[in-house]
Amino acid sequence: MALFAVVLGSAVSSRAYGQGVASDQLLDISTGFGSGVLRGGNGGLGVAQRAPFFVDVTVLTPHPAEPWLLLGGSLRVELEDGRAVAGVARATLRHKLSKLELRPGVAIPFYFAPRTMIGPEANFGIRYPVGNDFGLLAGAGIAAFMIGNDVPHGTTVVMFHFQLGIGLLL
Amino acid sequence: MRSQARTRIVAAAGLVLSIALGACTDPGCIRHSECGHGYVCTRAMCVVEPSDGGSSAEPEFPDDELDSGFE
Numbered sequence: 001m002a003l004f005a006v007v008l009g010s011a012v013s014s015r016a017y018g019q020g021v022a023s024d025q026l027l028d029i030s031t032g033f034g035s036g037v038l039r040g041g042n043g044g045l046g047v048a049q050r051a052p053f054f055v056d057v058t059v060l061t062p063h064p065a066e067p068w069l070l071l072g073g074s075l076r077v078e079l080e081d082g083r084a085v086a087g088v089a090r091a092t093l094r095h096k097l098s099k100l101e102l103r104p105g106v107a108i109p110f111y112f113a114p115r116t117m118i119g120p121e122a123n124f125g126i127r128y129p130v131g132n133d134f135g136l137l138a139g140a141g142i143a144a145f146m147i148g149n150d151v152p153h154g155t156t157v158v159m160f161h162f163q164l165g166i167g168l169l170l
Numbered sequence: 171m172r173s174q175a176r177t178r179i180v181a182a183a184g185l186v187l188s189i190a191l192g193a194c195t196d197p198g199c200i201r202h203s204e205c206g207h208g209y210v211c212t213r214a215m216c217v218v219e220p221s222d223g224g225s226s227a228e229p230e231f232p233d234d235e236l237d238s239g240f241e
Binding site: 038039040047049081082084114115117149150151152153157 | 199200203204206
């Protein structure tokens with residue numbers, strides 16, 4: 001709920017300060033590595049585990065009319081257990097804060113191999129610029145998976161993850 | 171001073187992250203894909219996937235655990 005409030009609040013402030021972000025870039029490419037906490041359980045049994053380590057590659061592009069809004073997606077590959085693969089559709093807001101760029105956003109991760117699961121995700125990222133086009137990224141997100149044949153019957157899989165990465169503006 | 175503060179923030183974040191990850195080590199499964207081929211996750215345990223789409227009553231072990239140690 002707090003993340004949702006941050007997303008909404010940043011949407012309003014990004015409109016107000018939309019001049020602060022560059023509008024001439026075409027692509028934002030990044031890669032990251034992360035893990036987190038997986039929570040679920042069936043029949044009233046709550047279980048929490050470390051989420052599998054994953055790597056992902058993300059490509060975002062600014063909305064033509066609203067450069068503070070980035071749209072795009074990621075390919076995520078888990079490195080443990082079933083080595084699941086997911087595609088993630090993303091919408092991310094950009095808000096300049098001094099040297100940093102705050103990036104709250106929403107996403108829809110869709111795990112499609114070896115089994116399927118899909119659900120909404122809210123996330124929050126920070127980009128620290130290093131040089132003109134290069135940047136360091138840190139982020140956290142929470143996702144709830146309710147649909148798919150990887151989700152045990154009668155339960156919801158909740159994933160809270162942290163991520164570190166690098167990004168390039170083109 | 172600023173670099174010291176930054177170092178402390180990074181160290182604190184690392185500590186929180188390691189505690190959060192280390193604390194979450196409950197046994198059992200959460201997703202079916204953790205259980206390996208032919209098994210499903212039911213009541214946080216990996217069980218043999220039944221042919222009728224339900225789940226078997228007795229918990230079993232995934233293939234890799236069965237293969238180790240029993241000849």
